[in-house]
Amino acid sequence: MDITALLLEAGNLMLVGMISVFLFLGLLVIVVQTMAKYCPADIPAAAKKPAAQPTNNTLNPKLIAAITSAVQQYRDNK
Amino acid sequence: MEGLLTLWHDTGIYHFEWKQLVMMAVGAVLLYLAIVRKFEPLLLLPIGFGAILANIPNAGLNDEGGLLYYVYHIGIDSGVFPLLIFMGVGAMTDFGALIANPKMLFLGAAAQFGIFATLFGAIALNVIPGFEFTLQDASAIAIIGGADGPTAIFLASKLAPHLLGAIAVAAYSYMALVPLIQPPIMKALTTKEERAIKMEQLRPVSKREKILFPLLVLGACIMLLPAATPLVGMFCLGNLMRESGVVDRLSHAAQSEIINAVTIFLGLAVGSKLSAEYFLTLETLGILVLGAVAFAIGTGSGVIMAKIMSRMSGGKINPLLGAAGVSAVPMAARVVNKVGLEANPQNFLLMHAMGPNVAGVLGSAVAAGVLLALVG
Structure with missing residues (x-):
């Protein structure tokens, strides 16, 4: 594979990777906040x-x- | 006379090649860093010793049938050792600070930019003749930016085993250097007023929330990113054992006996990969440079994200917390606390920084899962 194609793929990975990490952890934020709502405190x-x-x-x-x-x-x- | 000659042919001195001597010197440097400078001694000591053992001529520790060969294949090639370590780390982690302030997860996510930017950088390095990193190599190198030793070893063993030695050494060395690498970046990106921001006290977190949290993380992982479940699953198992409170013996074993025993063999196995043919290359130099870059970018992007969140919340979040988003638990959180105290001697950020810090562990495990799913 020549370098421009590799670089394009790396850039693509960067974009997809960051978006998925943010989506996943963002979902966790919502999940934890909902959990806090329904969990009676100690x-x-x-x-x-x-x-x-x-x-x-x-x-x-x-x-x-x-x-x-x-x-x-x-x-x-x- | 002939017997003497045969014996001479069997000595280490007769068989030494200069490369093996250099690698033994590298092992000795690691021992020095561990013993005298106290750099991550728990890992660098067995790694350094492993490097010396692996390069003994004629002993064959690293050849098929040798001790190091088996330790490597049983523990690292299979991915078992880093996962057992992750279980222990899970059993040692208190998610309370993160559950109390879940938005900190965004900081853990932002700091992972160090990983993906370095991936790009590693491929760009191919422009220089002598470097030929594939996407797999680049991904394994980039994970150093996650500042998480077991994750780096796990991913490297899956994607680029020939680079594992250098990657593990770089990851653990830079983790030891966190107190030197991070503060200048943190100070350059923030003003003194921002560093002095005090944060509200965290709410108490109920036991039920702490028990549910690892199960919810696992559930999200099962549904969205099964590639990350080996890491996240073992982590959640350790954490559930800790928080459930019903298996204190198991939790105790995971965070002391098991993790200690595994650490010895993990170190030895990583050291066995420090053989001349794999380590004395231009690529190792590239990995060391890229690892430092990954760390710096991760710290920077975490701080910038924290600045944005600070603006949006009307100045309630101290931007220094972003630096704790790279995992390196608990070193990064301590650094945040220290830099915060310099700006405001009354400001203790340690508990607040533990939130993004443990979020960083989750973030780098998720990033590793993404890389495994896309590149592996």
Whole structure:
């Protein structure tokens, strides 16, 4: 094959190659964006835990304190 | 006396040809680069040693029946080693940054222009007497611009096995040189204000998205570009093992034991291709030059694409990210981070750069698939 024909073919490959790479990855962009739309985020699951923990750890001592003081007051009154 | 003479005829000194000595010196240079300069030591060390072993006269390591002959035929001629490496790379890759900002895939696509421009350049080099690259040769050389070692070896073993040694050495050497090659190009194409652009924090990505991503990539590949499925398929397998969270043992094996063992033999097999008849040619010189050009063009086109996207988004994208579109994970992303910090010491781009960086791995695998489909 002479060089001009080869060069033409190489130019052709360059064009077709770049277009197909862009098309393929462009399609992936759309696919990933659609996936993001239909996939529920992990955040609720992650947010539940820290929300649940404070109720166990910080509210309980207060509750206990309130109850003990109420009981004590009740006893004192008696 | 005759026995002594026979023994003398059997020594290495008696049989040495100057070309073998030169190739052993090349092997020694690779060992030096690996051990003293710490250039991609994981690969250049076994490659350098393989080059020395392959050129020992009378040992026949490279002839049919020799160790290197078998390692090459089992692992590289068949394409198995680079694919196993790709599985390990998949198991090591976190696509989170890319899923959070999928537009970065365009940067990974743009940087592949380095590959196709070099293909054109390699054919144009035929004008100089002494160069006779076919389209297959040119494609295998051009993939160096993908900055991805296993992809380059895989494609070269399929399209131009006689150039494999030089292509693999060029690919890994330039990957080690990324911190030297990229910054000047990145700085020349961007202004200081552009380099200082801060980017919004990435959204958290759910586990389900991370599990679905490799399956979707594979699905797209199956339908549109089956030629790329060996590379992309193994990559997705590794990634699925990582993200599914149910096969931690397999994922761990893929990203440590398997990839380490394969790397040793891949290096040796590539080194075995560094024999004088294939390496001491004008073509090798051409490949080294073209490889550097491919890298530079890939970096440049990535940055230009990122500049365009930055303009279109109203200055929300730092154009430096484009340079990470050549794969070279994670070196290219680190370079982006470093250059970004120089412009704005508060600006950490590393996580953002991982997006285009892993997109570059996909991009070069897709480009390899396109080349295989069109030229192979």
